[in-house]
Amino acid sequence: MEVLFILSALISLAGTLILITQKNPVYALLGLLIAFGGSAGVFKALDAPFIAVSQIIIYAGALAVMFLFVLMFTDTRTQDDRLKLPGAVGSRAVFNPKESGGPAKAKKKKNEFQVPAAVTAALDSIQLPKPMAMVLSLSLLVCFTAAIAKLPAEFNDFGPLPASYSGAMFAPSSEDGVLAFGSTAAVSKTIFEGFPLAFEVVSLLIFAALLGAVLLARRHLAGIPGTQDVGKERDHA
C-alpha cells in the first residue's frame, strides 16, 4: 500500500503541475486526467476501491470528455493572446533575438550561444507564474500545513482495518461476514440503509442540473422562455 500510495501521489502531483503550467487547454486537460488517475490510485491505497473506480468512471471518463467537447466548441485563446503584438513571439525573441530579426540579419556569428529550438518551444508553451496568485495559494498551503502539523499524535498512523462486517445484501443467507471495508456491497449498504434521503435528493439535483444545462446551452427558440436571444446574424458562429 505504501508503494502504491507514493507512486499515485507522484503521478497526481505531476498531472497537477501540467494542469497549472500549460498554456494550451488541451494539454492542461491531459494533466487533469493524469491527476485524476493518480488520485484513483490514492483511493485504492486508502482501502476505498469503489471510490477509486467511480473516480475513473466519472471524472476521468465522463467529465474529461465533456471538457474536451466544450474546448472544441470554443475559442481557446484568451484576451492575453489576442492583444499580443504582431512582432512579439514569446521567449524565442528573448533568448534568440537574431532569429526573429528577419532575413536581412541572417548571418550568425560562429561562437554565439543559441538556445535549442526545443527548449524555447517548451518555454513558449508554459504559462508565466502569476506572483499574487502564487503568494495566496502558498499562504493557504502554509495554513493547511500548520493545521496538519498540529494534529494529535494518533494521526501518525492508520488504525488496523476493521474486520469484515456481518450481513448479506439481499437475504440472511450463508455469506455472512463477507462485506470487507470499502467493498462495493458495504458502500451500497451504507447508501441505501444509512442515507437514502441524501441519495434521492442528489438524484433530484442531477436531474435539475440536466434540465438547466439543456436550457442554458440551447439556441433561441421562438415561444420558449428562458432561451437566449442572440440574433440571427451571430448564430452562424
Add this chain to the structure above:
Amino acid sequence: MLEPKVVLFLAAVLFSAGLYGVLSRRHLIMLLMSLELMLNAVNIALVTFSRYWAGEGVGMIGAHSGQFFTLMVMAVAAAEVGIGLAIIVAVYRRKHTADSDAASELKG
C-alpha cells in the same frame, strides 16, 4: 508505514495548486478544471478521514460515511460541471470568447 498526515498533506498541496489555477487563469474552462482539482483534493481528505475512523465500534454505516460523502461530492461536481460548461457555451455564443474578463457587465 502510510501516515494520515502525509495523505492530508498531499490533499492540501493539490487544493492549493487548484486554487493557484483558479486565480491565475483567464480562460473559463481552465477555471472550471482547476475547480475540479480542488474538489478532488477534498475527496482525498474525506477518504483519508473515513479510513482513519473506521475502527471498532463505529459500525459499517459510520465507517463508510466518509466514502458516501465522497460520492455525494462527485455527484455535485458532475452537476456543477454540466451547468458550468453550459454557461461557458452561452457566454461564448454571446461574446465570441471564453475569456472571463469578457463577461464583466455586473462589475459595476
